[in-house]
Amino acid sequence: MKPFDCIIVDDDEMDRLMVLSYAKRFLTLNIVGVFDSAEKALIFLETNSVDVAFLDIELKNASGLELRKKALAIPVCVFISSHSESAAETFELQTLDFIVKPFKFPRFEQTVKRIEEFMEIRTKVDLFEASLGGDTVYVKTGHDQIKVKLHEILYLEALKNYTILVTENKRHCVLSNLGEILLEEKFNSFLRVHRSYAVQKQYIQKIGSQEIELNNNIFIPVGRSFKDNLNLIL
Known part of the structure; x- marks a missing residue:
């Protein structure tokens, strides 16, 4: 690099x-x-x-x-x-x-x-396109489209105008900001817990005052302005 x-x-x-x-x-x-x-x-x-x-x-x-x-x-x-x-x-x-x-x-x-x-x-930015149905989205890399199952995404991480879709085995980088993605109906199972993170609710194992533990010992920080979101699932 x-x-x-x-x-x-x-x-x-x-x-x-x-x-x-x-x-x-x-x-x-x-x-x-x-x-x-x-x-x-x-x-x-x-x-x-x-x-x-x-x-x-x-x-x-x-x-x-x-x-x-x-x-x-x-x-x-x-x-x-x-x-x-x-x-x-x-x-x-x-x-x-x-x-x-x-x-x-x-x-x-x-x-x-x-x-x-x-x-x-x-x-090297992958283009993001929502699928037309089912539990999938498509990540477009060059001329290829990779199908990603929504239920396999552990959390979303924001990087300015980009978002990383993190699964257990891979990280998909897409040209779309986190706020825009969370407006998509397909992503209503995700909960925003930080300016830079949204987690899939079903993978939450433990909720602390400053961080959330997901499956596979993954820890995500909790932003002060997003703590009220967590009260919705407590």
Whole structure:
């Protein structure tokens, strides 16, 4: 996989160095700029294009949110901030992930895997078409159509404008966002439990305050704004 050109924008020197040290552990991340303000980052972006931006929210003068609004052409944006209450607002700006400070390397590694998966999807997207009947949908890859049985899908995972249909043995990437898919009548057996996840109700084994356990020891996070959905099945 070709390395992704990345920038880091954070006005806290220790936080910048930590993100930089974590990013350098991955061959897929090529750091081309590290900045302590949105203004400096925007000057750089006038003559350079990047694939990934790691942004803090609170910056001197212009915020990370303002920077993102002016740099929506960057395919992947990850906010790294101690202000978790701003997470919902960032996702309205085509944000792929939100990391809450303080954090450790495993959390950053999880984000990088998400970035790699998303970028792979961008280069090879399967087209999604609902079937005309029965317990099936079709995933179109090139000239071929793969039939996927709805009852075999464990959960759905959102990646910006794409959705991953996860079965026990395979992950199907489709060009349709999670909200659009859940509006389809065929998917009424799925319950949205997080901004990025919807689970098949029949596979829920245990419901906790912060996560759901599905079959095969699969754990899905529960978003605070979606907890009321779980009350419908309790």
